[in-house]
Amino acid sequence: MPAKRFITLRFALAKTLPIALSYFFISTAYGIILGQAGYSFVWALFSSAFVYTGAFQFVLATFLTGGASLLTVGLTALFMNSRHIFYGLSFIKPFKKTGKLYPYMIHTLTDETYSLYCSLDYPKEVDETRAMVYIAVLAHAYWIVGSVFGAVVGNVLPLTLEGVDFCLTALFVTIVIDQWKAAKSHVSVLVGFGCGILCLLLLGASSFILPALILTSAILIIYNAKNTNKEVQS
Amino acid sequence: MRLSTSEALAMILLSGGITFCLRALPFVVFQNKKKLPPLLESLANNLPPAIMAVLVVYCLKALPSLPPIEWLPALISVGVVTAIHLWKKNTLISVFTGTLCYMLLLQVPL
Numbered sequence: 001m002p003a004k005r006f007i008t009l010r011f012a013l014a015k016t017l018p019i020a021l022s023y024f025f026i027s028t029a030y031g032i033i034l035g036q037a038g039y040s041f042v043w044a045l046f047s048s049a050f051v052y053t054g055a056f057q058f059v060l061a062t063f064l065t066g067g068a069s070l071l072t073v074g075l076t077a078l079f080m081n082s083r084h085i086f087y088g089l090s091f092i093k094p095f096k097k098t099g100k101l102y103p104y105m106i107h108t109l110t111d112e113t114y115s116l117y118c119s120l121d122y123p124k125e126v127d128e129t130r131a132m133v134y135i136a137v138l139a140h141a142y143w144i145v146g147s148v149f150g151a152v153v154g155n156v157l158p159l160t161l162e163g164v165d166f167c168l169t170a171l172f173v174t175i176v177i178d179q180w181k182a183a184k185s186h187v188s189v190l191v192g193f194g195c196g197i198l199c200l201l202l203l204g205a206s207s208f209i210l211p212a213l214i215l216t217s218a219i220l221i222i223y224n225a226k227n228t229n230k231e232v233q234s
Numbered sequence: 235m236r237l238s239t240s241e242a243l244a245m246i247l248l249s250g251g252i253t254f255c256l257r258a259l260p261f262v263v264f265q266n267k268k269k270l271p272p273l274l275e276s277l278a279n280n281l282p283p284a285i286m287a288v289l290v291v292y293c294l295k296a297l298p299s300l301p302p303i304e305w306l307p308a309l310i311s312v313g314v315v316t317a318i319h320l321w322k323k324n325t326l327i328s329v330f331t332g333t334l335c336y337m338l339l340l341q342v343p344l
Contacts, residue, residue, distance in 0.1 A: 022326045038236035050250040055289065060249055064242055073245050077252040080289070083282040084253065088260030106257050163337035169293035170315045170332035172286055174325045177316060179283035188280040192287025205295040212291070216284045224276040
């Protein structure tokens with residue numbers, strides 16, 4: 001049914017437009033950081049295709065340019081991306097319908113595609129399963145193309161784009177603001193800031209991130225366990 | 235500075251592998267269940283904002299070792315991002331303007 005496919009593709013293109021803009025900008029900045037550190041576009045292409053997770057890739061870029069132990073890399077990936085555990089639940093059935101592409105759909109489930117899938121209303125003429133596949137492929141492609149473009153530009157540009165890495169900070173600040181507004185309780189943001197600043201001041205810039213993440217998780221697990229118990233009892 | 239090919243490759247493979255496992259976990263564990271256990275459910279809501287707050291601190295980790303005057307570009311730009319994001323509620327605009335502001339402030343001698 002080529003007509004239905006075409007309509008579905010057009011639907012996916014329109015729905016992914018906001019993702020296209022933000023992914024392209026952010027992944028270009030990621031590519032520039034890699035390119036200016038001396039990595040060719042192949043590295044940007046490979047890491048963006050294979051890791052494919054916005055915020056963490058910037059931290060990965062600082063690891064790739066500054067060095068870090070594999071333990072630090074692994075644990076940071078674990079902590080930063082642990083939120084992905086919670087995305088899959090709603091899409092077990094829809095993803096299964098994609099057949100062979102099932103693992104690919106899991107791999108491409110990001111913050112942005114997740115929130116897009118959650119928000120979608122499919123018109124009658126659109127094939128839902130196919131639309132999800134198109135959205136997954138398109139978003140992945142925007143991300144990869146942007147980072148390759150950035151790596152090429154970063155390698156070629158004579159001027160150094162000093163300060164472009166601030167877009168990571170800016171991105172994180174916007175995420176914190178969004179989550180602050182969405183959350184019923186601000187305890188977790190405050191715990192995060194508190195542990196982060198405390199560990200930074202006590203341990204110094206080069207070794208505070210892991211203790212800070214572990215301390216934050218530990219406090220929240222205890223805090224949540226208490227709250228959950230209370231709810232169960234009442 | 236570039237790391238050696240094997241070091242960089244190891245980092246990327248490890249990160250990608252862990253990330254995929256995290257993404258696949260609910261598909262493997264909760265195939266036939268509809269709801270998460272309550273403790274996991276509340277962690278799902280509470281952990282991400284906390285982690286993001288730690289990451290903001292991570293991004294600004296160089297500040298304590300700098301003289302206070304050099305804190306200004308970062309602090310002003312964080313303020314700009316916050317203000318624009320509260321006003322426009324558009325991540326792309328906030329990130330773009332904040333980054334531009336920071337880059338300009340770095341080039342302007344204080």
